[in-house]
Amino acid sequence: GAVVSQHPSWVICKSGTSVKIECRSLDFQATTMFWYRQFPKQSLMLMATSNEGSKATYEQGVEKDKFLINHASLTLSTLTVTSAHPEDSSFYICSARDQTSKGRAYEQYFGPGTRLTVT
Amino acid sequence: LAKTTQPISMDSYEGQEVNITCSHNNIATNDYITWYQQFPSQGPRFIIQGYKTKVTNEVASLFIPADRKSSTLSLPRVSLSDTAVYYCLVGDKRGSTLGRLYFGRGTQLTVWP
Numbered sequence: 001g002a003v004v005s006q007h008p009s010w011v012i013c014k015s016g017t018s019v020k021i022e023c024r025s026l027d028f029q030a031t032t033m034f035w036y037r038q039f040p041k042q043s044l045m046l047m048a049t050s051n052e053g054s055k056a057t058y059e060q061g062v063e064k065d066k067f068l069i070n071h072a073s074l075t076l077s078t079l080t081v082t083s084a085h086p087e088d089s090s091f092y093i094c095s096a097r098d099q100t101s102k103g104r105a106y107e108q109y110f111g112p113g114t115r116l117t118v119t
Numbered sequence: 120l121a122k123t124t125q126p127i128s129m130d131s132y133e134g135q136e137v138n139i140t141c142s143h144n145n146i147a148t149n150d151y152i153t154w155y156q157q158f159p160s161q162g163p164r165f166i167i168q169g170y171k172t173k174v175t176n177e178v179a180s181l182f183i184p185a186d187r188k189s190s191t192l193s194l195p196r197v198s199l200s201d202t203a204v205y206y207c208l209v210g211d212k213r214g215s216t217l218g219r220l221y222f223g224r225g226t227q228l229t230v231w232p
Contacts, residue, residue: 034219043225044206044220046219093163094162095220109165110162110163110164111162112162113160113161115160
């Protein structure tokens with residue numbers, strides 16, 4: 001149980017185009033999902049918290065107009081990188097929090113990641 | 120959130136026990152300690168979580184001293200497949216609905232044959 005999928009697993013796009021990445025919780029419901037970005041040889045950086053039915057909460061320094069997040073259902077959150085540029089090339093990882101978890105600090109399950117390359 | 124400090128890298132050989140220590144001097148009373156494992160080009164995977172003393176599961180053990188200012192992840196008899204980055208995280212208040220995770224630099228463990 002507790003599987004999170006991401007689609008696509010990798011994508012190459014041209015500079016100036018937009019790319020949408022999906023994150024799905026396959027066997028549980030997630031009112032909250034998180035999006036991370038990871039550059040080579042670096043740690044994961046939390047970008048934003050995706051809340052089902054409401055606006056996402058972005059971490060300081062993350063442009064909300066560039067990284068559009070939509071969490072339309074309890075099993076799906078999407079991250080759209082708008083007007084992508086080569087510096088947006090990175091590994092994007094989502095995680096989903098099992099909404100039935102209570103009383104514990106962490107009950108998050110991570111997706112396999114999406115490799116974005118902007119040419 | 121409490122900041123964590125880990126060694127940047129460690130090396131070991133197959134079959135040995137590996138202990139990775141994490142310092143978290145500013146840990147709050149209600150914080151949990153959690154360890155994740157990440158392989159290249161994959162999302163992190165939960166390994167173990169604890170609050171105090173010792174926790175053991177099928178994968179690892181977690182030792183937490185009484186003052187909770189540090190913790191040690193112990194991997195028994197490592198194999199080549201344990202080569203990965205290991206992250207130590209200290210959590211939000213227990214029961215927090217926020218759930219945000221802030222990863223530090225992690226420890227790159229390399230297991231040699």
